[in-house]
Amino acid sequence: MFRTLAFIAIALGACAPAPAPSLEGCRLNATHNVTWSNTSAQDVVTARADGPTCAQAVVNFTVRNANGDPLWTFASTYYDMTIGGAPPPNTSAPTDAEVGAFLNGWANVEVTRSSDLPSWSEGAASLSESASPFSYDTAFDREAYEALRARASPMLCFAAAAEAVRCLVIDPLSNAPTEIVAYGP
Numbered sequence: 001m002f003r004t005l006a007f008i009a010i011a012l013g014a015c016a017p018a019p020a021p022s023l024e025g026c027r028l029n030a031t032h033n034v035t036w037s038n039t040s041a042q043d044v045v046t047a048r049a050d051g052p053t054c055a056q057a058v059v060n061f062t063v064r065n066a067n068g069d070p071l072w073t074f075a076s077t078y079y080d081m082t083i084g085g086a087p088p089p090n091t092s093a094p095t096d097a098e099v100g101a102f103l104n105g106w107a108n109v110e111v112t113r114s115s116d117l118p119s120w121s122e123g124a125a126s127l128s129e130s131a132s133p134f135s136y137d138t139a140f141d142r143e144a145y146e147a148l149r150a151r152a153s154p155m156l157c158f159a160a161a162a163e164a165v166r167c168l169v170i171d172p173l174s175n176a177p178t179e180i181v182a183y184g185p
Contacts, residue, residue: 026054028096030103034063036111036156037170037177041066045158047107049078055093061106061158063168063177072168072177074160078102084162106159114169115152117181120145127181134183148172148180155180 029048036043044064051057059081061074078099079087094102118131120142127136127145138145148169157167164184171178 024052026051026057026096026099028054028100028103030100030107032107032109034109034111034156036063036154037065037071039154043071044068045107045109045156047103049099049103053093054078054096054099055087057099059103059106063156074158074166076161080161081106081159082162109156109158111154111156113152114149114155114167114180116155117149117167119149131183134185136181136183138181139179145180 026049029046031047032045033042034045035041043066046060046062046064048060048062049057050060055078057078059076059078061072062070063072064070078094079085082094082102118127118136120127121130122142124130124142127138127142130136140148151169151172153169153172155167155169157165160166160182161184164182166182167180168177169180170176
């Protein structure tokens with residue numbers, strides 16, 4: 001009896017109409033080319049918004065190499081990236097133009113050098129103790145951080161929140177992107 005009921009439930013579920021794809025929604029993107037992971041081929045930075053509405057969109061920041069292979073991706077929400085959290089009640093939804101302008105700005109990153117980062121003073125307990133006016137965080141110990149900084153490697157920094165930035169370099173040992181530092185107020 002149980003098998004028969006289970007079969008009927010599965011059969012009825014299979015016959016249920018699939019939801020129709022939405023013809024509306026927020027599907028926007030912006031791209032920017034940079035020379036970062038390979039000096040002889042440009043990478044492509046894509047900032048994308050995707051959701052039922054632009055107010056409900058997930059925004060993604062993706063870096064792909066010249067072959068189209070993903071090197072790095074980061075996801076957040078439009079509101080976290082622009083105002084630092086959920087919108088206040090009765091906030092009007094962002095327009096396609098507003099989200100498009102945000103995406104264009106987000107994708108338009110520049111490549112700098114790891115040597116541009118602040119030094120980590122000897123004897124300081126953390127990088128933040130050495131640097132100001134921002135609060136800096138790194139997963140590396142002082143020796144590894146300073147070695148990466150001294151290499152003057154190409155560094156790609158991107159917004160990771162309304163008031164936060166993450167910076168990436170290509171790890172010389174693994175040849176893969178790694179976050180060298182994050183900073184903000």
